[in-house]
Amino acid sequence: MSRSAVFTAAEYSRRIRDVKKRMERAGFDLIICQDPANMGWLTGYDGWSFYVPQCVLVHADGELPIWFGRAQDEKSALLTTGLPQSNVVPFSEYLVQNPEDHPFDELAELVRARGWGKAHIGVEMDAHYYTARCHAHLVKGLPDARFSNNGDLVNWARLIKSEPELTLMREAGAICSHAMERAVAKMSPGVPQNEVIAELYHAQIMGVGGLGGDYAAICPLMPVGEGTATPHLTWTEDPLPQSGLAILEIAGVRRRYHAALTRTVHFGRPPQAYIDIAKAIVDGVDAGLEKARSGNTAEEVEAAWQAVLRSRGLKKESRVGYPIGLAYPPDWGERTVSLRPGDRTELQPGMCFHMMAGVWLGDFGLAISESFVVTDKGGEKLCTSPRELIVVE
Amino acid sequence: MSRSAVFTAAEYSRRIRDVKKRMERAGFDLIICQDPANMGWLTGYDGWSFYVPQCVLVHADGELPIWFGRAQDEKSALLTTGLPQSNVVPFSEYLVQNPEDHPFDELAELVRARGWGKAHIGVEMDAHYYTARCHAHLVKGLPDARFSNNGDLVNWARLIKSEPELTLMREAGAICSHAMERAVAKMSPGVPQNEVIAELYHAQIMGVGGLGGDYAAICPLMPVGEGTATPHLTWTEDPLPQSGLAILEIAGVRRRYHAALTRTVHFGRPPQAYIDIAKAIVDGVDAGLEKARSGNTAEEVEAAWQAVLRSRGLKKESRVGYPIGLAYPPDWGERTVSLRPGDRTELQPGMCFHMMAGVWLGDFGLAISESFVVTDKGGEKLCTSPRELIVVE
Incomplete structure (x- = not known):
């Protein structure tokens, strides 16, 4: 930088x-x-x-x-x-x-x-x-x-990233994974929400392995409890609850290149329904990543994800992903391709997406997203964070 | 929150x-x-x-x-x-x-x-x-x-703040003063710039005295060295220099209400010219604050500031201030009044401004700003940070 x-x-x-x-x-x-x-x-x-x-x-x-x-x-x-x-x-x-x-x-x-x-x-x-x-x-x-x-x-x-850009994207992914780990480690019932976010910002900017971090085009999003039913709420200073959900959506940023990631935490023992939804999301992402290979289309990635959700009795109506890379506030999306029905853009190696895999229902939501690079073998994940419903008891 | x-x-x-x-x-x-x-x-x-x-x-x-x-x-x-x-x-x-x-x-x-x-x-x-x-x-x-x-x-x-809004503005000022202190304490030659910013973000979000902080409408700005000649550069991961200038412009934010502040650090013994400019800026702010009382006009505040600068052989061409309060990215200014010649808006109690007091020359700049509330006695400062050229040796 x-x-x-x-x-x-x-x-x-x-x-x-x-x-x-x-x-x-x-x-x-x-x-x-x-x-x-x-x-x-x-x-x-x-x-x-x-x-x-x-x-x-x-x-x-x-x-x-x-x-x-x-x-x-x-x-x-x-x-x-x-x-x-x-x-x-x-x-x-x-x-x-x-x-x-x-x-x-x-x-x-x-x-x-x-x-x-x-x-x-x-x-x-x-x-x-x-x-x-x-x-x-x-x-x-x-x-x-x-x-x-x-x-x-x-x-x-900007859609297809060059090798030097992909280097920055992978570095951003490393920063993102590290920041997510630091933030999740801080999340416990009773901890004021802003303490989690302070830790997160610190990790985002310190970076990892000598690679410094940059500011993100979107601030950390952390809906809690009923707030998880909607994706764009920010933190408060209220304590994290004894039971229930919290979603954290963040990016790691390296010289303005973004890798984004979402994870969901449940405080206390989660209902089986949440465990099932989380499993469906992770399986849906896997299905999408498998399709995210050069030559396939944007809508095929969405269809693969949607098919998994449908088979579990779920759906997500909004697009499931968008391209990421160089970005400034207010958005880290690139406003071109959408992973949604009708978008027949042909995927090519070097395209990068945030697959915003989540399910939002009337009064709660879960999201476990992934940022990836299109390759000829499928989507290569930019982050390494464990993919599961994180249970904090 | x-x-x-x-x-x-x-x-x-x-x-x-x-x-x-x-x-x-x-x-x-x-x-x-x-x-x-x-x-x-x-x-x-x-x-x-x-x-x-x-x-x-x-x-x-x-x-x-x-x-x-x-x-x-x-x-x-x-x-x-x-x-x-x-x-x-x-x-x-x-x-x-x-x-x-x-x-x-x-x-x-x-x-x-x-x-x-x-x-x-x-x-x-x-x-x-x-x-x-x-x-x-x-x-x-x-x-x-x-x-x-x-x-x-x-x-x-939005220009005149209500009492509940002023409470948030003063809390934002307390968060801002604290964050500035924490960041400046971290600034030493050789320290990677992003380490200062990581510390700053942590302080901004933790807040002070149990009052949690919110995200700022502008990320921390930290021009260093020749970069101080221009106000809107962000940090890098380069180490802070052994000698020379750095400017830090930040906000403290309380439930989306902003108090902004700028301070200038010199590494090593500063040239007398810089000390003189810093003194002129502080005196200019004092002259402006004195005029920032109800009944006076926006341009009178600027004129008082400009008169001090002129008497020291300096000038700043851009407007010297703008209203602040509730804000979202990309700007914490309210886009209404400008403290500049020709703006005859009458000041009223409860208006809040960031007086962006700085001097930018060809290859360096210094800024020591102040956020204030208009009262019938003059401008009441929202922050308590020492007003001086901060020397780090």
Whole structure:
């Protein structure tokens, strides 16, 4: 995690070439990427500055991308990317949270100044920080341009991980397994929930084996008791209960690459029904991992999982997984493939997924997930945590 | 931090009444709020679900707001808000990251079903998660409605904190001071940067005096060395240097209420210039706090700070502060008032600000910030950390 580039210049060049091919196929002259993970993947840019408008531009004719962001963050761009000063363009400070003018007024100026005012521009219509106002100001400032949703073009380019990326994913998996172990060891009836989370954060950031950890795109989630019926609750300072369920969903993060994992704890002796559901989930994951080999489709993985659940009288309606990798808050999912019916994306070696295997019922839930890499032999697990309903008595 | 409501029903009712008055003045029949902090402030809703489209609706005629979100999160809404089932409306799971259809197609249906299809609707055009696509689908689904930017109407309503909110802000300040102390104690030449951050996270979440901590809307920022020239860099695993600067910007968080703080450490004996700059910053903050009394304006606080800097031959071009309080990633600022020239907002007791007092030059920076509450006697500091250039030798 030095400030030096995470990847070689050759890898960044390869990425840009790949993106340009996709742009050509889609008919774009220029794409404007505000998703911080896309910005980082294209240039190496890294910093918590995504709460103000910023983006990376890739033009069909430009050898290197352009970073556009707040003047305060210009130096961050110079330190974290290999871009020359000419490709790092700051916007004026008075535009920050200005009710009339907007940073993307100056972005429009930049686009015109480079002679791209009549371009066909692909924007990320549903990227988290590409607000309605960002779009309105950009469109207004470029009346001669043609705008289309680029359909998360760069997110799709990120889908298959390179070997150096897979190294980071496996390191993230090691950090994740370690952090899960540390947190679970802390979970006992009566322990305030936030003490478990404090331990967990410490383990996530310390990392393991000399590999330091990074912040996760989602904070630790820990629904407890009836809260396990819903997946996105965070901790409280209440003590863990004498009996009942708690779910912990976390990631290990290595240089912004994420491996995610969910485990379920039962305090006290669990009802047989919970043991059966946990067994069904683990078997369902195994069935999914078996199908997660190159050449199969995304929906086949889900179908294999769903078949196991169905055979046990269970179901999960939401998609069972999504791609993971480089990520920034608020999500470690990549917003492309979904492991769900109808998604016929062909799996290829190097794709990474979080199989969010869980069952949520009216007043409780259990989840035992797995992050994996697609190989030609099936899904290779990124984490090593035991797969079972963890019983704490 | 129990799952029970953070505030009394009476406080939520007061908030809704206040918002409705603001709506009436601005001519809105309906506002749609996607900012997670606005959603939480209006209803108590709390969960890390803001990576999918969701919102809270307030209609002039409705007694209670309506929560709209993912089916998975419906139970979170029922557990964390006092809303009845009729005011908690889930959208269909297949809409999650669907390239054609969008959750806000169903939001438009909801609005029409309630008879509000011809309403004047105020949306948060620049809220972080209100994407261009959210807006496009909503507008398309409500062809007879009139849309306007609501100008962060609810953010403005949040500006003056109630007494129960101020209690949480002061508790957040205590957590923040404690976490800063723990982190600084860990900072020595040769210590891997991530070890400092691991210690810091642990302290943030453990809290202090039995008051548990919550996750911060911005991860700890720790630029080191030349990185101090720019404010938003995060840690690496490199060892802290034998000499030079490091800046730590953090928050303490209590039930989603934030007190933020920045301190600067120098390893080894600091140059006199740094000592002088640090002194100027502290004096500038004192001058600002003195002006931060009810009746004065936002720009007067900045002017007092800037005058001190100017007298020492320094300047800071960006705004020197912004309101803080209830917050979710990616920002703990409230996006309303700015402590900068031209902002004539009149200060009132109970407004809370982070005065981001720092000086960033070409290849280094120093920052010693303060979070405060406006009172009729000036700014009351929320944290107790010593204000100085911290020297570690």
